[in-house]
Structure formats: structure tokens, C-alpha cells
Amino acid sequence: MADKHDLVIVGGGIAAVSAAEAFRERDENGSILILSEEDRAPYRRTKLSKRIVDGFETDELAIYPAEWYEERRIELETNRKIVAVDPDAHELEDADGKRYAYGKLVLATGGAPVFPGTIPAGETGSFFVLHSARDAERIMKAARKAKKVLISGMGVLSVEIAWELHRLGKKITLVGATPQLMPRQLNLRAAEMLESLLADAGVRLHFQEEILSFERRKKGGYNVSMIRNSGSFDLIILAVGLRPRKELAADAGLATATGIRVNRSLRTSNPDIFAAGDAAEHEGGHMTWLWHSAEYQGRIAGTNAAGGEEEYDFRPFRFRAEVFGSYFFSVNKPRALDMAEMEEFEFENGSRYRAFYFSDDILAGIVMANDPDNAKLYEQAVQERWSLDRAETDLF
Ligand SMILES: Cc1cc2nc3c(=O)[nH]c(=O)nc-3n(C[C@H](O)[C@H](O)[C@H](O)COP(=O)(O)OP(=O)(O)OC[C@H]3O[C@@H](n4cnc5c(N)ncnc54)[C@H](O)[C@@H]3O)c2cc1C
Structure with missing residues (x-):
């Protein structure tokens, strides 16, 4: 017979840990098992x-040490890949x-990197992604020998990796479909500021570009052809x-769309599964x-799995990155489409830049560069939906 636990969590990330922690805070005795x-x-x-x-050393980045799990009687099993969920049983x-x-049950299975269709069949192992600690260790090892690095993508992760590899003296090229860096987090002006930092550091940027093919080189690496560029990396x-x-959930018949669908209590379409x-x-x-957000959601799922009644409140989306000697930050940066409907106030003074977005005179989002001391205040202002009047006195 299968070993039974009051709460089982599938996943080895922050959502899993915070679900276990919150469950234990509410339920002193229930048995908890994390499977990662x-x-x-x-x-x-x-x-x-x-x-x-x-x-980093193997355990150096651990969220909690082994004693933390022992003290809370949270069983953690690593190297356990779950392949099926049977909700009836x-x-x-x-x-x-x-x-x-x-x-x-809490499903905290996170995300997996996307591999573009242009990767030659059977060769995904020669390409590098960065999602797990193992991935990072592979990149660190491969980077020792590499001189020229191609990073596909224009998002936060690409820029952070570019910054690290630039510090190691690598020649870096970034290629992506978007017309700017970090479109989800930065407005055009902040992205331009970042772009010139990368250009000054010698990073090549190919915007609105697409990789057409990879041809493996005898000495390792690939010749890459794009629509308007080509190179050897x-x-x-x-x-x-x-x-x-979402596969576990979908195969078990739970409602899924882009991800595993949940209500505000973070319950899936099955009342016993979060x-x-x-x-x-x-x-x-x-x-x-x-x-x-994953941490906060884990807490809600764990609390509710222990009989609580908390609801997810769609907190502001906060972003922060320290790259190429600058600090970039945004809270609820509006989508380009919504921006057109909003009132924008921009302030630029040397490398310090701030843009405030208002919808019906209520602060809806902020994008900032190089003003770290005020980051907390900006986040508070968006969270509390400050009025334009108040922003004029206390923010501008
Ligand atoms: C390199 C990197 C840098 C980032 N930097 C930032 C940042 O600066 N700020 C920020 O806010 N966010 C950042 N993020 C995003 C942030 O890390 C994620 O939003 C967060 O980790 C999500 O937590 P999670 O627990 O939902 O999922 P994950 O952290 O993805 O964890 C999911 C876990 O479940 C395991 N798992 C999945 N399926 C199974 C299965 N079937 N059986 C067993 N185990 C399974 C996975 O192996 C993994 O351990 C970054 C992400 C990466 C990869």
C-alpha cells in the first residue's frame, strides 16, 4: 500500500517550501511530504x-538548511520525479x-525552459538553458572554454546572463524577436538606457531578428544563420x-489552459488539489x-490545504535587476496597449530615470532606473493606489 501523508507537495521550488511552511503553521500534527x-x-x-x-557550493543557495525541515517534521525527498496523479485514488x-x-495535494511544479523548433533533432543537449542549479553548473563549466557566446532572448534572464559572462570577458551577442530589451519589465526609455549600457560593454544586440538554423561545427559550438545576420559561436x-x-494536472483530468487553472483559494478543479x-x-x-509571488501563492495553498480560507489578491508585479552597473526597477509596468490609455509623467536626471503611469488619476505603475533608495516607496505607492495629487507632492 502507498505511504499516506496529509499533505503531499510536488515540486522543489519556493512555492513548495512555502506551502509546507504555511501548512505546518496551521496544522501542528499533519504529516507533510515534499517530492522534488x-x-x-x-x-x-x-x-x-x-x-x-x-x-556556488551545492548547498550554498539552499532556502533552508536540513534542520529546518527536521524541526518542522517536513519530509523532503529529492530525485523523485512524479509521473502521474490519480485524483480518485x-x-x-x-x-x-x-x-x-x-x-x-499541492502541485508546485513551476516552469520549464522552451526549446525553439529550430534546434536540430536530438541535439538539445548541446544547447544551454538556465533554470536549475544543474543548468547553472553546466553553463559555468562550458563558459570556461567559450570565447563567443550567443544568448537567444531579450528578457531579464538573457540580460543577467550577459552581464555575468561579460564580467568573465566573453564576447556576447543577444538575439531576439522583440524591438527592445525586457519589454515586460521596462518602458522604451528605460530599455534604451539599458541598451546603451550593453552596447558600451561591447555586447552585440540583434533586435527583431530570428534564428533560422544551427549548423554544428567540428570543433564544437555552432554556425548560426539568422534572417539578417550570421555568426559562429x-x-x-x-x-x-x-x-x-501542467502535464501532471492535465493528464489527471484537472482544468488547464496556459497553466494549471486555480481559483482565488488556489484550488484546482479538484477540491483536494491545489x-x-x-x-x-x-x-x-x-x-x-x-x-x-510564488512564495505568497505557496503560503495560500498550504494554509488552505490545512483548512484555512485565504484568497490570492493579485499583488503588484515587482521587478528589480542590477546589471551593467545600473539598477532597474518596475512595479506593474503597464502593457504597451494599456500605456496608450494612461497618463505618463517622466523624469530624467543624468542616469536617474522615473516614469509614473496613471489611470483615472490613480497610480497604476512605475518604471525606474538608478533610484534604488526609493524603490520601497514606489512599490508602496502602487500597492496603495496613490492619487495624482499625492504623487505630485510625495513622489515627483
Ligand atoms: C535563473 C533565474 C533567475 C530568476 N530571477 C528572478 C528574480 O530576480 N526575481 C524574481 O522575482 N523571479 C526570478 N526568477 C523567477 C523565479 O525564480 C520563479 O518565479 C520561482 O522560482 C517560481 O517558483 P515555483 O516554486 O513556482 O517554481 P520553480 O522554482 O520552477 O520550482 C518547481 C520545482 O518543481 C520541480 N518539479 C517539476 N515537476 C516535477 C515533477 N513532476 N516531479 C517532481 N518535481 C517536479 C522542478 O524540478 C522544480 O524544482 C528567476 C528564475 C530563474 C530560472
């Missing part, structure tokens, strides 16, 4: 792209055929996006892809 396919205890995934130069099965029974890192890992973090899709198709 990774080879180590949950760690600070966000650090991976910031530690390519400095590196309240059971799970791992890749070795071992079964686990649950009272309540020793190391290719793909950072073109993540897809939510989902939290990057894998969860909220009302209106909302996905979060952020550490602090």
Missing part, C-alpha cells in the same frame, strides 16, 4: 543567474513506480521563455513568473 525531482534541497533559484562568475506515482497517497544559451509544467507558483494560472489567464 531535483538533486538537492530547494534553493534560491533567482541567484543562479547572478552567481555565474562567483559560482488520492495517489501519485513516481518514475520508479513508487506510489504515494495524499489527503491534500562556442556556446549557445537559450532564454526564450518558460512554459508552465496549485501554486509558476505552474498556476489565475483568473483571467493571469500567470506570475515571479519569486515573491
Whole structure:
């Protein structure tokens, strides 16, 4: 018979850990089991792209040490990939055929990097992505020998990796379909500022460009042809996006769309199964892809799995990056389409830049560069929906 736990959590990220923590805070006695396919205890995934130069020891980035789990009687099993969920039997099965029974289940399976269709069949192993600590270790090793690096993608991850590899003296090219860097997090002006920092550092940027093919070189690496450019690279890192890992839920018959669909209590379409973090899709198709949000969602799922009644409140989307000697920050940066409907106030003084977006005289979002001391205040102002009058006195 399968071993039974009151709460079983599938996943080895922050959503999994915070679900376990919140469950234990509400339920002193219930048994808790975390099942993670990774080879180590949950760690600070966000650090991976910031530690390519400095590196890290296996357990150095751990969110909590082993004693933390012991003290709370949270069982953690690593190297356990779950391959099936049977909601009727309240059971799970791992890749070795071992079964686990649950009272309540939290799916905190996160996301997986997307591999573009242009990658030659059977060669995905020669390309690099950065999602797990193992991926980071592979990149650090490969980067030792590489001189020319191609990073596919124009998002935060690409820029953070470019910054680290630039510090290692690599020649870097970024290629992507978008007309600007970090379109989700930065407005045009902030992106331009960032772009000139990269250009000054010798990073080549190919915007609105598409990779057509990769041709493997005898000495390793690839010749890459694009629509308007071509080049030869020793190391290719793909950072073109993540897809939510919803397969377990979909195969079990739970409602899924982009991700695993949840209501505000973070319950899936099955009342005994919750989902939290990057894998969860909220009302209106909302996905979060952020550490602090995954942590918060994990707490809600864990609390509710223990009988609580908390609801997810769609907190502001906060972004922060320190790259190429500058600090970039935004809170609820509006989408380009919505921006057109908003009133924008921009202030630029040397490298310090701020843009405030108002909808019906209420502060809806902020984009900032090089004003770190006020980041907390800006976040508070968006969260509290400050009026234009108040912003004029206290922010501008
Ligand atoms: C390199 C990098 C840098 C980032 N930097 C930032 C940042 O600066 N700020 C920010 O807000 N966010 C950042 N993010 C995003 C942030 O890390 C994620 O939003 C957050 O980690 C999501 O947490 P999660 O627990 O939902 O999912 P994940 O962290 O993806 O964890 C999911 C876990 O589930 C495991 N799993 C999946 N399926 C199974 C299965 N079937 N069986 C067993 N285990 C399974 C996975 O192996 C993984 O351990 C970054 C992400 C990366 C990759």
C-alpha cells in the first residue's frame, strides 16, 4: 500500500517550501511530504543567474538548511520525479513506480525552459538553458572554454546572463524577436538606457531578428544563420521563455489552459488539489513568473490545504535587476496597449530615470532606473493606489 501523508507537495521550488511552511503553521500534527525531482534541497533559484562568475557550493543557495525541515517534521525527498496523479485514488506515482497517497495535494511544479523548433533533432543537449542549479553548473563549466557566446532572448534572464559572462570577458551577442530589451519589465526609455549600457560593454544586440538554423561545427559550438545576420559561436544559451509544467494536472483530468487553472483559494478543479507558483494560472489567464509571488501563492495553498480560507489578491508585479552597473526597477509596468490609455509623467536626471503611469488619476505603475533608495516607496505607492495629487507632492 502507498505511504499516506496529509499533505503531499510536488515540486522543489519556493512555492513548495512555502506551502509546507504555511501548512505546518496551521496544522501542528499533519504529516507533510515534499517530492522534488531535483538533486538537492530547494534553493534560491533567482541567484543562479547572478552567481555565474562567483559560482556556488551545492548547498550554498539552499532556502533552508536540513534542520529546518527536521524541526518542522517536513519530509523532503529529492530525485523523485512524479509521473502521474490519480485524483480518485488520492495517489501519485513516481518514475520508479513508487506510489504515494495524499489527503491534500499541492502541485508546485513551476516552469520549464522552451526549446525553439529550430534546434536540430536530438541535439538539445548541446544547447544551454538556465533554470536549475544543474543548468547553472553546466553553463559555468562550458563558459570556461567559450570565447563567443550567443544568448537567444531579450528578457531579464538573457540580460543577467550577459552581464555575468561579460564580467568573465566573453564576447556576447543577444538575439531576439522583440524591438527592445525586457519589454515586460521596462518602458522604451528605460530599455534604451539599458541598451546603451550593453552596447558600451561591447555586447552585440540583434533586435527583431530570428534564428533560422544551427549548423554544428567540428570543433564544437555552432554556425548560426539568422534572417539578417550570421555568426559562429562556442556556446549557445537559450532564454526564450518558460512554459508552465501542467502535464501532471492535465493528464489527471484537472482544468488547464496556459497553466494549471486555480481559483482565488488556489484550488484546482479538484477540491483536494491545489496549485501554486509558476505552474498556476489565475483568473483571467493571469500567470506570475515571479519569486515573491510564488512564495505568497505557496503560503495560500498550504494554509488552505490545512483548512484555512485565504484568497490570492493579485499583488503588484515587482521587478528589480542590477546589471551593467545600473539598477532597474518596475512595479506593474503597464502593457504597451494599456500605456496608450494612461497618463505618463517622466523624469530624467543624468542616469536617474522615473516614469509614473496613471489611470483615472490613480497610480497604476512605475518604471525606474538608478533610484534604488526609493524603490520601497514606489512599490508602496502602487500597492496603495496613490492619487495624482499625492504623487505630485510625495513622489515627483
Ligand atoms: C535563473 C533565474 C533567475 C530568476 N530571477 C528572478 C528574480 O530576480 N526575481 C524574481 O522575482 N523571479 C526570478 N526568477 C523567477 C523565479 O525564480 C520563479 O518565479 C520561482 O522560482 C517560481 O517558483 P515555483 O516554486 O513556482 O517554481 P520553480 O522554482 O520552477 O520550482 C518547481 C520545482 O518543481 C520541480 N518539479 C517539476 N515537476 C516535477 C515533477 N513532476 N516531479 C517532481 N518535481 C517536479 C522542478 O524540478 C522544480 O524544482 C528567476 C528564475 C530563474 C530560472
